[in-house]
Amino acid sequence: MTKPKLKFDPVAQEYFDNPYEIYKRMRDEAPIYYDEDEDFYALTRHEDVAAALKDTDSFSSSRGCDLSMVRTGEVPQRSIIFMDPPDHRHMRSLLNKAFTPRAIQSQHATVVELVEHYLSKVDPDNFDVVQDFSGPFPVEVITRMAGVPEDFRQQVRHWIDTSLQREPGQIDLSETAMQANIDSAVYYYGLVQERRENPQDDMINRLIAAEIPGEHGELRKLDDIEITGFLTLLGGAGAETVTKLVGSAVVEFARHPEQWQKLLDDRSKIPDAVEELLRYVGPVQYNVRYSIKDVELPSGTVPANKPVFLMGAAANRDPRAFDNAETFDIERDRSQAQNLGLGYGIHSCLGAALARMESAIALDHLLDFMPRYEVDFDGLERVHMQNVAGYHHVPVKVLR
Numbered sequence: 001m002t003k004p005k006l007k008f009d010p011v012a013q014e015y016f017d018n019p020y021e022i023y024k025r026m027r028d029e030a031p032i033y034y035d036e037d038e039d040f041y042a043l044t045r046h047e048d049v050a051a052a053l054k055d056t057d058s059f060s061s062s063r064g065c066d067l068s069m070v071r072t073g074e075v076p077q078r079s080i081i082f083m084d085p086p087d088h089r090h091m092r093s094l095l096n097k098a099f100t101p102r103a104i105q106s107q108h109a110t111v112v113e114l115v116e117h118y119l120s121k122v123d124p125d126n127f128d129v130v131q132d133f134s135g136p137f138p139v140e141v142i143t144r145m146a147g148v149p150e151d152f153r154q155q156v157r158h159w160i161d162t163s164l165q166r167e168p169g170q171i172d173l174s175e176t177a178m179q180a181n182i183d184s185a186v187y188y189y190g191l192v193q194e195r196r197e198n199p200q201d202d203m204i205n206r207l208i209a210a211e212i213p214g215e216h217g218e219l220r221k222l223d224d225i226e227i228t229g230f231l232t233l234l235g236g237a238g239a240e241t242v243t244k245l246v247g248s249a250v251v252e253f254a255r256h257p258e259q260w261q262k263l264l265d266d267r268s269k270i271p272d273a274v275e276e277l278l279r280y281v282g283p284v285q286y287n288v289r290y291s292i293k294d295v296e297l298p299s300g301t302v303p304a305n306k307p308v309f310l311m312g313a314a315a316n317r318d319p320r321a322f323d324n325a326e327t328f329d330i331e332r333d334r335s336q337a338q339n340l341g342l343g344y345g346i347h348s349c350l351g352a353a354l355a356r357m358e359s360a361i362a363l364d365h366l367l368d369f370m371p372r373y374e375v376d377f378d379g380l381e382r383v384h385m386q387n388v389a390g391y392h393h394v395p396v397k398v399l400r
């Protein structure tokens with residue numbers, strides 16, 4: 001029997017339902033996948049994706065990180081994730097100051113407090129891990145850090161949810177998604193101006209005070225649009241992702257109760273479990289780049305001037321890089337290959353330490369709260385989003 005033609009459609013219902021199914025075929029049959037209909041390339045083997053993530057001379061982020069943006073080159077705001085060196089270097093070294101290990105560690109008590117708060121409110125007999133727990137707490141952490149007033153913290157999450165939402169078959173943003181982006185940008189812009197008038201000791205005021213080298217090396221301040229861009233990115237990058245990771249963790253451990261038991265027996269394995277979750281069900285499926293020139297990669301050539309999907313989630317399950325790559329194993333040997341779940345190279349996740357800490361604290365508390373639990377698999381609902389995979393609903397019952 002001949003196989004159906006290999007077709008990767010990033011907004012197909014089947015892809016949203018199970019992104020991993022097609023990755024194997026892409027890695028084996030078309031490691032340098034070219035899509036004739038949409039005119040893009042996609043890389044799925046670990047050695048190709050890792051090489052491309054490192055090669056910012058060839059793969060540019062400046063036209064955006066999703067297909068719709070990269071095609072038009074219209075990035076919604078000047079944001080670090082859409083910058084190439086040297087701009088990226090300046091912005092990153094400035095922002096690194098807000099994300100030092102000490103700054104992250106100082107959020108520990110806040111994260112514990114929020115995790116406990118949301119868990120204390122759920123009904124153990126019937127709750128939704130994403131809606132009641134992993135959705136609300138990460139956005140609260142990051143928006144508190146940024147200096148967003150309490151009343152607007154959950155609103156930020158709803159804007160992001162709407163702006164990332166894609167219906168099957170839809171590559172470009174819907175009007176609703178566009179409007180959510182505008183509403184959130186208008187809100188942040190107003191907040192930055194408000195903070196200029198009434199300074200507080202928060203990240204917004206530190207960004208207002210910060211200086212970076214300008215075009216000719218002279219120091220300059222960030223303008224309101226740049227600060228707005230960063231705050232918008234933080235909301236999205238820092239909330240949606242942890243939400244998805246924790247939701248997927250609960251599903252994966254329900255499928256592998258023996259792995260949950262290992263954590264119950266030995267909590268020191270939690271950090272390894274977080275790494276394995278990032279590898280096996282990491283929320284970020286891909287980031288799109290634009291090829292500035294013809295590029296030779298281990299598996300072949302990518303021509304110049306094309307959108308290129310760098311599919312970290314596919315690379316993370318590449319058997320050429322990881323033994324038993326399709327097996328969820330919290331005790332696996334981590335030295336085999338670079339885990340690409342938090343990116344790699346200059347754009348690798350700025351909030352990695354925070355993401356790891358939030359996920360570890362959430363798992364630790366879930367182990368106490370639901371040492372035994374069952375997931376209503378029929379009630380699982382996946383998100384339909386651009387580049388992020390995970391669940392919208394994970395119904396759970398704690399077993400006694």
Ligand code: HEM
Binds near residue numbers: 080082233342
């Ligand atoms: C499990 C949670 C998370 C995952 C899986 C994740 C994943 C990623 C990935 C794959 C990238 C690289 C994007 C690229 O190469 O274009 C990235 C970048 C980034 N992440 Fe995260 N992230 C997470 C949590 C966070 C948190 C909590 C924050 C907030 C502080 C954050 C802030 C950022 C920022 C600002 C960038 C852009 C960095 C740059 O362009 O230099 N992320 N993240």
